Amino acid sequence: MDGLAFCLRRDGGRRRVPATEARLPHVPACGAASRKAVVMVNVPEGSARAVGAGRREEARGVPDGLPAPPVAPGRLPVLGHLVAMLRDPLGFMASLPAVAEVVTIYVGTRPVHVANSLDLVQSMLVTEADSFQRGLLFEKAEKVVGPGLTMVEGEAHRRQRKLVQPAFSPRRIEQYTQTMIEAAEAGVGSWRPGRRMDADRVMYDLGMDVFTRVLFRGALDGASADLVKQATSGIMAGMVAHSLYPAQWLEKVPIPLNRRFRRGDAQMTEVVDRIIHHYRQGGTADHDGAAILDALMAENERASGRPLDSVELRTEVIHLLVAGAEGPGASLAWLFHELSRHPDVERQLVEELDAVFGDGPLTVAGLAGLTFTRAVVKESLRVHAPTWLLTRRALKAVALGGHRIPAGGEVAFSLTALHRTAPQYDDPGRFDPARWLDGRTARLPRSAYMPFGTGRHRCVGDHFTLQVVLVCAVTIARRWRLVPCPGIRVRERPVALVRPSGLLMDVAAR
Numbered sequence: 001m002d003g004l005a006f007c008l009r010r011d012g013g014r015r016r017v018p019a020t021e022a023r024l025p026h027v028p029a030c031g032a033a034s035r036k037a038v039v040m041v042n043v044p045e046g047s048a049r050a051v052g053a054g055r056r057e058e059a060r061g062v063p064d065g066l067p068a069p070p071v072a073p074g075r076l077p078v079l080g081h082l083v084a085m086l087r088d089p090l091g092f093m094a095s096l097p098a099v100a101e102v103v104t105i106y107v108g109t110r111p112v113h114v115a116n117s118l119d120l121v122q123s124m125l126v127t128e129a130d131s132f133q134r135g136l137l138f139e140k141a142e143k144v145v146g147p148g149l150t151m152v153e154g155e156a157h158r159r160q161r162k163l164v165q166p167a168f169s170p171r172r173i174e175q176y177t178q179t180m181i182e183a184a185e186a187g188v189g190s191w192r193p194g195r196r197m198d199a200d201r202v203m204y205d206l207g208m209d210v211f212t213r214v215l216f217r218g219a220l221d222g223a224s225a226d227l228v229k230q231a232t233s234g235i236m237a238g239m240v241a242h243s244l245y246p247a248q249w250l251e252k253v254p255i256p257l258n259r260r261f262r263r264g265d266a267q268m269t270e271v272v273d274r275i276i277h278h279y280r281q282g283g284t285a286d287h288d289g290a291a292i293l294d295a296l297m298a299e300n301e302r303a304s305g306r307p308l309d310s311v312e313l314r315t316e317v318i319h320l321l322v323a324g325a326e327g328p329g330a331s332l333a334w335l336f337h338e339l340s341r342h343p344d345v346e347r348q349l350v351e352e353l354d355a356v357f358g359d360g361p362l363t364v365a366g367l368a369g370l371t372f373t374r375a376v377v378k379e380s381l382r383v384h385a386p387t388w389l390l391t392r393r394a395l396k397a398v399a400l401g402g403h404r405i406p407a408g409g410e411v412a413f414s415l416t417a418l419h420r421t422a423p424q425y426d427d428p429g430r431f432d433p434a435r436w437l438d439g440r441t442a443r444l445p446r447s448a449y450m451p452f453g454t455g456r457h458r459c460v461g462d463h464f465t466l467q468v469v470l471v472c473a474v475t476i477a478r479r480w481r482l483v484p485c486p487g488i489r490v491r492e493r494p495v496a497l498v499r500p501s502g503l504l505m506d507v508a509a510r
Contacts, residue, residue, distance in 0.1 A: 066399055066402070066403065066404040067402075067403055067404065068104070068403060068404050069100060069102040069103055069104045069113050069400075069403040069404075069405075070099060070100050070103060070104065071103070071104045071105075071106070072096060072099055072103045072104065072105045072114075073099070075105075075106050078108065078109065078246065079108060079246060080105065080106025080107055080108050080109065080110075080246065081105040081106055081107070082107060082108065082244065082246060085105075085107075085244065086244075089388060089389070089494045090388060090414070090416055090417055090492055090494060090498070093114070093388070093389075093414040093416075093417040094414075094417040094420060094421055096114050096116050096417075097116040097117065097418075097421055099116075100116070100401075100403075101115075101116050101117055101120065101401040101402070101403075102114065102115055102116065102120070102400050102401040102402075102403045102405075103116060105412075107243075107244055107245075107246060108245070108246020108247060109246065110246070110410070111409070111410070112391075112410045112411070112412050113400070113403075113405055113409055113410065113411045113412070114411070114412050114413065114414075115400065115401065115411055115412070115413040116401075116413075116418070117401070117418065117422075118418050118419070118422050118424070118447045118448055118450065119445075119447050120400065120401050120413075121413050121415070121418065121447065121450070121454075122445075122446065122447030122450070122454060122455075124392055124400075124411065124413075125392075125453065125454050125455035125456075125457065125458075126454055126455040128398070129455050129456055129457075130395075131394065131395055131396055131398055132392040132393060132394060132395060132411070133153050133392065133393050133395055134151070134153060134391070134392065134393070134457070135390075135391030135392045135393040135410055135411070135412075136243050136391050136393070136410055137239060137240065137243045137389065137390065137391040138150070138151050138391070140238075140239050140242040140243050141235065141239040141322075145235060145265070145268070145315075145318050145319060145322055146315045146318065146319075147315070148160070148315045148316055148318065148319030149161060149164050149316065149319055149460065150319050150322070150323050151319070157456070157457070158456075160316075161456075161460060162303070163296070163299055163300055163303065163316075164296060164299075164316065164460050165460055166295060166299045167292045167295035167296045167299065168292075168460055168461050168463065168464045170463065172292075172295055173463055173464055173467050174364060176214045176292070176464070176467070177364045177367065177467060177471065178364060179213055179214050180210050180213075180214060180467065180468055180471040180472075181362050181364075181471055181475070182213075183209055183210040183213040183214075184206065184210055184471050184472045184475040184476075185362070185475055187205070187206045187209055187210070188206070188472075188475050188476055188479060188480070191479075191480060191507050192507065193507060193508060193509045194506065194507065194508075195506070195507040196485065196504060196505070196506050196507075197504070197505060197506075197507065198503065198504060199333045199336060199337070199482065199500065199503040199504070199505045200329070200330070200333045200499050200500050200501065200503055203328075203329040203330070203332040203333040203336075203472075204229070204326065204329030204330070204333075204499075205225075205329070206329065206332065206472055207325075207326075207327070207328030207329035207330075207331075207332055207468060207469075207472060208225065208228070208229070208325045208326075208328075208329060209225070210328065210468050210471070210472060211324055211325060211328060211468060212225070212228070212321075212325075214291060214292055214464075214468075215291060215292045215293060215317075215320060215321075215324075216275060216279050216291060216293055217279065217291035217293065217294065220275065224271050224274065224275060227267050227270070227271040228268075228271055228321055228325060229325075230264070230267055231263075231264040231265075231267035231268040231271065232264070232268070232321060232322055232325050232326060233260075233264075233326075233495075234260035234261055234263060234264030234267070235261060235264040235265070235268065235322055236322065236326065236495055236496030236497070237257060237260065237261070237495045237496065238257060238258065238260060238261025238262075238264065239261070239496060240389065240495055240496050241257055241261075242261070243389075243391070268318050268321070268322075269314065269318075272314050272317050272318055272321070273310075273314060275317070276310070276313055276314065276317065279293060292320070293317070296308070296316060297313070300312075320461075323459070323461070324461055324464075324465065326496070326497050326499070327386050327465055327497060328465055328468040328469050328472065329499075330384075330386055330497050330498065330499045330500075331377075331380065331381060331384065331386060331465070331469045332469055332472055332473060332476075333499065333500050333503055334380055334383075334384035334500060335376065335377065335380040335384075335469070335473055336473075336476070336482045336505070337484075337490060337500060337503055338376075338380055338383070338384075338431050339376075339477075339482070340482060340483065340484045340505070341431070342431060345376060345431075345433055346477075346481075348372055349372060349373050349376055349477060350477060350478075350510070352370060352371070352372045352373055353370075353373065353474060353477060353478050356369055356370060357478065362471075362474060362475060362478070367467075367470060367471065367474065370470070370474070371437065372433065372437065373470070373473070373474060374470065375433040375434070375436040375437050376433045376473075377466065377469055377470055377473060378433070378436055378449075379431060379432060379433040379435065379436060380431070381451040381466075381469075382419050382449060382451060383419065383420060383429075383431050384416070384498060385415040385416045385418075385419045385450075385451040385498075386415075386416075386451065386452075386497045386498060387415050387416065387451075387453070387496070387497060387498075388414050388415070388416040388417070388494040388497070388498045389412060389413075389414055389494070390412065390413055390414075390415065390453070391410055391411065391412045392410075392411045392412075392413075393408065393409070393410055393411070394406070394407055394408065394409045394411065395407065415450060415451060415453070416494075416498055419449075419451065422448055424444055424445065424447075424448040425441075425444075425448070426440055452465070477510075478510065479509070479510055480507050480508065480509065480510055481507075481508045481509070481510055482505040482506070482507060482508075483505060483506045483507075483508055484503070484504070484505050484506075485504040485505065485506060488502055488503065488504050489502050490502050490503050
């Protein structure tokens with residue numbers, strides 16, 4: 001998958017709209033999915049053996065007559081559905097709800113069951129969370145990044161989340177916001193009118209700089225920042241690719257992607273050890289702002305009576321970097337892509353910023369008073385939910401959406417595709433921030449909006465990421481207008497997150 005780009009497709013909906021309300025160029029609309037609850041069925045004691053024993057436990061645990069999920073069309077010998085997935089991952093995932101609410105696809109010869117409604121995902125992640133564990137995708141990543149918060153289960157997860165969560169409390173995020181503002185203004189202040197930029201790369205750099213300044217109490221030097229980018233990119237690309245390999249032995253083949261995955265481990269360990277040493281020496285303390293690492297270390301010492309040792313601290317920092325370095329930049333790039341395609345939305349956003357801030361400085365209090373701008377951020381994250389593929393593994397036989405999933409069965413879902421086709425929304429494929437302000441979404445179930453996941457494994461830094469995106473978007477929009485270059489062809493590039501490819505934009509003064 002590394003290095004591949006995937007074309008966007010025009011939405012196949014029938015309703016005609018004005019040019020200024022053009023639909024998103026990505027996936028065809030699918031039929032409304034029914035809403036069937038997940039029904040969990042206990043298997044006899046010793047269910048751990050059911051993963052290996054499989055069919056015997058399955059037959060004893062699931063009600064008679066419950067059908068297996070239908071197989072998606074287009075399966076090929078040996079390869080399964082890999083060709084279709086690699087050709088257009090999001091288009092393929094978005095096509096599956098039209099087949100059934102739960103569909104089986106084949107990754108090589110390995111069956112993977114795909115949940116095709118947000119209601120089913122809500123049930124798996126919340127109502128029946130004890131019956132699932134993280135699954136293949138995270139299993140591959142843990143080999144490299146270790147057993148941090150984003151990888152562990154059960155009591156270990158509860159313990160680590162309790163340690164990390166206070167660092168992302170509303171009070172802490174408010175404390176971090178001034179640091180975010182300073183970092184964003186420093187980054188955007190170097191732009192000049194007429195500059196042509198790859199928006200994905202520039203937004204990635206800006207988002208990561210803001211994130212790492214708040215994480216470490218100061219900016220990374222250029223060499224460390226580059227190493228974090230290389231390591232994160234290699235780890236995340238390899239994590240997804242290894243999950244999609246049709247045979248496990250392919251992980252050992254010395255192709256560039258596999259080498260980058262393994263090298264990412266060594267690179268990340270090297271740079272994080274260097275950063276932590278510098279941090280402990282006070283070398284990154286270039287201002288008085290609070291830092292996530294300060295909060296993390298203080299909370300651990302309060303809870304356990306001892307400081308984090310070097311290995312524990314390294315593991316958590318690596319997980320924070322892998323989980324948080326790419327997300328803000330990708331979300332910013334998609335947000336400004338949408339603003340360039342919807343000038344009326346951009347105009348309303350700028351009018352709100354002028355009304356709230358005028359010619360004055362960007363302030364924490366002013367950010368709290370934004371309404372339309374927050375709706376734009378929220379809608380952009382709905383349409384461009386960052387994570388296109390997540391997995392869970394059934395710990396026991398389950399009935400999922402009226403179909404039988406055996407113990408040990410892998411279940412996948414795409415938050416990106418599901419938000420674009422969710423029947424809970426009016427015209428779900430359309431970018432429409434006003435839906436969050438005019439009452440149309442007032443009665444949405446909680447399951448209808450989960451760009452950062454939900455339940456016990458919901459992204460611990462979701463509100464932090466939202467604040468980074470908001471601060472950066474406001475900082476940019478107050479000073480600059482980003483104009484897409486003529487003739488560009490923007491593509492979605494799903495690796496671990498969905499990032500834009502080909503998004504060249506010219507910088508113009510506001």
